[in-house]
Amino acid sequence: xxxxxxxxxxxxxxxxxxxxxxxxxxxxxxxxxxxxxxxxxxxxxxxxxxxxxxxxxxxxxxxxxxxxxxxxxxxxxxxxxxxxxxxxxxxxxxxxxxxxxxxxxxxxxxxxxxxxxxxxxxxxxxxxxxxxxxxxxxxxxxxxxxxxxxxxxxxxxxxxxxxxxxxxxxxxxxxxxxxxxxxxxxxxxxxxxxxxxxxxxxxxxxxxxxxxxxxxxxxxxxxxxxxxxxxxxxxxxxxxxxxxxxxxxxxxxxxxxxxxxxxxxxxxxxxxxxxxxxxxxxxxxxxxxxxxxxxxxxxxxxxxxx
Amino acid sequence: xxxxxxxxxxxxxxxxxxxxxxxxxxxxxxxxxxxxxxxxxxxxxxxxxxxxxxxxxxxxxxxxxxxxxxxxxxxxxxxxxxxxxxxxxxxxxxxxxxxxxxxxxxxxxxxxxxxxxxxxxxxxxxxxxxxxxxxxxxxxxxxxxxxxxxxxxxxxxxxxxxxxxxxxxxxxxxxxxxxxxxxxxxxxxxxxxxxxxxxxxxxxxxxxxxxxxxxxxxxxxxxxxxxxxxxxxxxxxxxxxxxxxxxxxxxxxxxxxxxxxxxxxxxxxxxxxxxxxxxxxxxxxxxxxxxxxxxxxxxxxxxxxxxxxxxxxxxxxxxxxxxx
Numbered sequence: 001x002x003x004x005x006x007x008x009x010x011x012x013x014x015x016x017x018x019x020x021x022x023x024x025x026x027x028x029x030x031x032x033x034x035x036x037x038x039x040x041x042x043x044x045x046x047x048x049x050x051x052x053x054x055x056x057x058x059x060x061x062x063x064x065x066x067x068x069x070x071x072x073x074x075x076x077x078x079x080x081x082x083x084x085x086x087x088x089x090x091x092x093x094x095x096x097x098x099x100x101x102x103x104x105x106x107x108x109x110x111x112x113x114x115x116x117x118x119x120x121x122x123x124x125x126x127x128x129x130x131x132x133x134x135x136x137x138x139x140x141x142x143x144x145x146x147x148x149x150x151x152x153x154x155x156x157x158x159x160x161x162x163x164x165x166x167x168x169x170x171x172x173x174x175x176x177x178x179x180x181x182x183x184x185x186x187x188x189x190x191x192x193x194x195x196x197x198x199x200x201x202x203x204x205x206x207x208x209x210x211x212x213x214x215x216x217x218x219x220x221x222x223x224x225x226x227x228x229x230x231x232x233x234x235x236x237x238x239x240x241x242x243x244x245x246x247x248x249x250x251x252x253x254x255x256x257x258x259x260x261x262x263x264x265x266x267x268x269x270x271x272x273x274x275x276x277x278x279x280x281x282x283x284x285x286x287x288x289x290x291x292x293x294x295x296x297x298x299x300x301x302x303x304x305x306x
Numbered sequence: 307x308x309x310x311x312x313x314x315x316x317x318x319x320x321x322x323x324x325x326x327x328x329x330x331x332x333x334x335x336x337x338x339x340x341x342x343x344x345x346x347x348x349x350x351x352x353x354x355x356x357x358x359x360x361x362x363x364x365x366x367x368x369x370x371x372x373x374x375x376x377x378x379x380x381x382x383x384x385x386x387x388x389x390x391x392x393x394x395x396x397x398x399x400x401x402x403x404x405x406x407x408x409x410x411x412x413x414x415x416x417x418x419x420x421x422x423x424x425x426x427x428x429x430x431x432x433x434x435x436x437x438x439x440x441x442x443x444x445x446x447x448x449x450x451x452x453x454x455x456x457x458x459x460x461x462x463x464x465x466x467x468x469x470x471x472x473x474x475x476x477x478x479x480x481x482x483x484x485x486x487x488x489x490x491x492x493x494x495x496x497x498x499x500x501x502x503x504x505x506x507x508x509x510x511x512x513x514x515x516x517x518x519x520x521x522x523x524x525x526x527x528x529x530x531x532x533x534x535x536x537x538x539x540x541x542x543x544x545x546x547x548x549x550x551x552x553x554x555x556x557x558x559x560x561x562x563x564x565x566x567x568x569x570x571x572x573x574x575x576x577x578x579x580x581x582x583x584x585x586x587x588x589x590x591x592x593x594x595x596x597x598x599x600x601x602x603x604x605x606x607x608x609x610x611x612x613x614x615x616x617x618x619x620x621x622x623x624x625x626x627x628x629x630x
Contacts, residue, residue: 088629088630089627089628089629089630090627090628090629091627091628115630118470118471118514118515119514119515119629119630121629150438154630184620184624185617185620186506186507186508186617186620186621186624187507188507188508188509188621188624188625188630189624189628189630193438193439194438194439267504268504268505293507293617293620296505296507297507297509300505300507300509300510301509303409303410303411304409304410304411304474304509304510305408305409305410305435305439305441305444306408306409306435306439306474306509306510
C-alpha cells in the first residue's frame with residue numbers, strides 16, 4: 001500500500017457545523033517518490049520533498065498553514081521554497097505567510113494574479129511568479145507541473161501533476177471515490193462554455209503521460225457498513241476524470257433537451273417532474289433539489305452563453 | 307418549483323410566441339390570447355429616443371437625420387422585428403449598434419443591421435467573451451473600448467459607461483442624449499429596485515463589484531441630474547387584488563432613477579448579512595437557513611420568496627468563502 005499514514009495530530013476536534021474556522025483534524029500521508037498529502041479537516045493539499053527544497057500547494061488558511069509547515073518540518077530540514085496556488089479561491093490559498101516568511105515564492109496562473117488584484121484579501125499574498133499556459137516547479141529530483149486549460153472552476157485553476165509519482169490533482173473538480181453532483185448547487189465557479197473542453201484536455205494529458213491515479217483535494221465521506229460514515233481514500237483511479245466529464249455532458253444535454261421540449265418554467269427552472277433523472281441518481285451526492293438549482297444555472301448558460 | 311398558474315402562462319406564451327413569430331405580422335399580436343400586452347411594441351419616449359419591447363426584453367434606439375443608433379438586437383426573431391419597427395420610425399439606416407454586454411439573449415440577431423452597414427460597439431471584454439464562446443447569431447464588435455465610449459449622430463448621442471464587472475464582465479450603462487435618460491440592463495428595472503431576484507443563482511455575476519458598480523451608477527446619475535431610467539426587462543409588482551397582494555406584470559419601460567439605489571441597497575443588505583453571519587463563525591452550510599428564518603428584508607422585497615432567497619444566500623455564502 002503506497003499510502004502510509006505518517007502522522008495524525010488531533011487538535012481540538014470540532015467538526016460540528018457551529019465550529020467553522022476552529023482548528024481541524026490534521027493528517028499527512030506519504031505516497032512515494034517524494035509526494036505527500038496534507039489534510040486539514042475536509043481539505044487536502046499536496047507537497048513534494050526534493051533534494052533542494054519543498055514545494056507545497058494551497059496553504060488553505062493561517063491555522064492550516066501553521067500545521068502544514070510544522071508537519072513538513074517533522075519530515076525534512078529543507079525549506080519550503082515554493083507555494084503553488086491551484087486557483088484564486090480564498091478558502092484554498094489564504095495563510096501563505098508562514099511559508100513566505102521563510103523565503104518561499106508563490107506561483108500561480110497569471111489570471112489568478114489579476115483576480116486577486118481586482119478583489120484583494122488581506123490574508124492572501126499575491127503570487128511572485130505567474131505564467132500563461134504551463135509551468136514546472138522543480139525542487140531537485142521531484143517536480144510539480146502545472147497546466148492551464150482555460151477557465152473551468154474559477155478563471156485560473158491549474159491542473160497539477162506530481163512527478164515522478166505521476167499523479168494528478170484537479171482541485172474542487174474531481175475527488176475520489178466517485179464522480180459527483182457538485183456540492184454547491186449554484187455552481188458559481190464553473191465556466192460552462194469551457195468545462196467540457198477543459199475535461200477533454202485533462203483526459204488527453206492523463207493519457208499522454210500515462211497517469212493512473214488522481215489525488216482528491218476534498219475529503220468525501222461515504223456510507224459504510226452499519227450506516228457509518230467512512231472517509232474515502234485520498235487516491236482514486238484516473239477514470240474518475242472521464243466519469244466526471246460524463247456528468248457535465250449529461251447535465252448540459254439534459255438541460256438543452258428540456259428547453260427544446262418546453263420543460264423549463266417561466267422562472268427558468270427545469271420542470272423536474274417532466275424529465276428523466278435516472279442518469280443522475282447514481283452520482284455521489286445526488287439530491288434532486290440541488291440538481292434543480294444546478295440545472296437552473298445551466299438554463300441561464302444556454303440563454304446567455306456564459 | 308414553478309407555481310401552476312405560471313406554468314400555464316409559460317406554455318401558452320411559448321406556443322403563442324412561436325406561432326405568431328413564424329407568421330411575422332407587421333403589427334404585433336397580443337402576447338398571448340386575451341392579453342392586454344402586445345407581443346412587441348415600440349414606444350416613442352422623446353423626439354429621438356424610442357424603446358422597443360419584445361416579450362419581456364427591451365432595447366432602445368435613437369433616430370436622427372444622420373442615421374439611427376440602436377442598442378441590443380435581442381435575438382434573431384426580435385432583431386428582424388426591431389429592424390421593421392425602426393424602418394417605421396425613419397427612413398434612415400442604422401449606423402451603430404451598441405451592445406450592453408455579451409449575453410446572447412440580448413445581443414443575438416444583429417445581422418439586419420450589419421447588412422445595413424452598421425458598426426457594432428462593445429466593451430472590450432465583450433469582444434473577448436464572444437471570441438471564447440462564439441455564437442453564429444451574434445455579430446462581432448467592430449469597435450471596442452475600455453471605460454467609456456460615445457456614439458454621436460446629429461445632436462443625439464449614446465454614452466456607454468463601464469464600471470468594472472457586475473452582471474457579466476463587460477456590462478455598460480447607457481445614457482441617451484439629449485433625453486438624459488439612463489438605459490439599465492439586467493441588474494435592475496423600474497419601477498422598483500426591491501423586486502425579488504429573477505435568477506437567485508446570480509449567474510455570471512461578479513459579486514465583489516456589484517455594489518461598487520451600482521454606487522458609480524448612482525454617482526453618474528447624480529452628476530448628470532438623471533431622473534428617469536429605462537429597464538431592459540419588464541418587471542413584476544405586487545398589487546392588491548381580491549384575495550390579497552398578487553404579482554402583476556408592469557412595464558418597466560421608464561421609471562425613477564431611485565430604483566438604482568434601491569437595488570444597490572438590496573444587494574448590499576444581502577451581501578453584508580451573509581458576510582456578518584460568516585464572521586460570527588457560523589458554518590457556511592448554516593448561513594442560508596439562518597437568514598431565511600430571520601426573514602431578512604422580507605418586508606422590503608417585492609415578491610419575496612423564501613426558497614429563492616435561500617438559493618441567493620447560498621450563492622452569497624460561497625462568495626464570502628471563496629471571494630468569487
